Amino acid sequence: MKKGISLALCAALCLGLLAGCGASSQAGASGSAPAEKKGTLNLYTWEGMFPQEVLDGFTAETGYEISYSSFDTDETMLAKLEAAEGGDYDLVIADDYIIETAIAEGLVSELDKTKLENLGNVNPLYQGQFYDPEDAYTVPYGAGVMTLVYDPTLTDVEITSYADLWDPALADNIAVVDNYRVINGMALKVLGESYNVADTQVIRNAGDKLLELAPNIRLIKNDNVQDDLISGEVAAAVMYTSQVTLACLANPELEVVYPEEGVGFGIMAQFIPSQAPNKDAAYAFIDYILRPEVAKQCFEWLGYYCTNQAADDLIEEEYKSFLTLPEGFNTEMEMIENITPEAEEMHMQVWTEFKAACE
Secondary structure, three states, X not given: OOHHHHHHHHHHOOOOOOOOOXXXXXXXXXXXXXXXXXXXXXXXXXXXXXXXXXXXXXXXXXXXXXXEEEXXXXXXXXXXXXXXXXXXXXXXXXXXXXXXXXXXXXXXXXXXXXXXXXXXXXXXXXXXXXXXOXXXXXXXXXXXXXXXXXXXXXXXXXXXXXXXXXXXHHOOOEEEOOXXXXXXXXXXXXXXXXXXXXXXXXXXXXXXHHHHHHHHXXXXXXXXXXXXXXXXXXXXXXEOHHHHHHHHHXXXXXXEEOOOOOEEEEEEEEEOEOOOOOHHHHHHHHHXXXXXXXXXXXXXXXXXXXXXXXXXXXXXXXXXXXXXXXXXXXXXXXXXXXXXXHHHHHHHHHHHHHHHHHO
């Protein structure tokens, strides 16, 4: 495992869905004098989303300095963007569901695709999604599925589905991420329902199902869940994609499961705020990281699924099985979307009950 990946992924674990560096990132800039300074790109996203050499390479080639601001949650980002009325920032990278809200509030610029020569490198699988069905406002930057991983040397239970986690033989032996829509959604999928069901009684039923799982839960946390699986603290874990990457690099004998019930699927995407002070810098950066060789570096650093199909073949073999969807992958995927306030309230209620039962 290359040093860069562990540093970046630990920072990336705060991501909702929906958590190594290659050759030099001075693509197009190596061997040439630094570009004349043009101004500043105000980038707003989570901490640690890019290897430093990619950021430095962009500045060296284009002349745009980067002012990197980070947020802890999507909701924090939205609040600041609302307060700035779509200004202050040139480029934002956030989760799908919050982008849908930002677009609806008029805080996002429609893309001028003539300024993105490398846009065709995006994998169509990650386009046309609920938050931007016409791809008019966003460019994907990383995707993940909520993945179940277990150590077959620590349990006799063969796990192929979420339902298998309810096996009494796994008592006090499971870790899950601290994300109520994901874990409540896991119970919904076991009951044959959608992650996005609006019927509060159905959500209540899923909460009752979750309470039956409580004796098997040892840990509920977001940070470094992979460490508890690697160390043998737990035999199974439901984790973010970046955590799965780290776990499997550390222990290739771990079994990765795409549950039979289907999996939660999320996308991080880039957008330019409606009143961005330097839109030219934003377009330059998006197009820069869409280059296959630069995208390769970013995804090996980030540890999420590569959304750049032109970069897939460049990813090192040691990472490829974690950063690209498996060949023949046909598991049903469903994105976790915004729901009604009443459904959201019920989710919070059953999640609070579940966490209390796990203590």
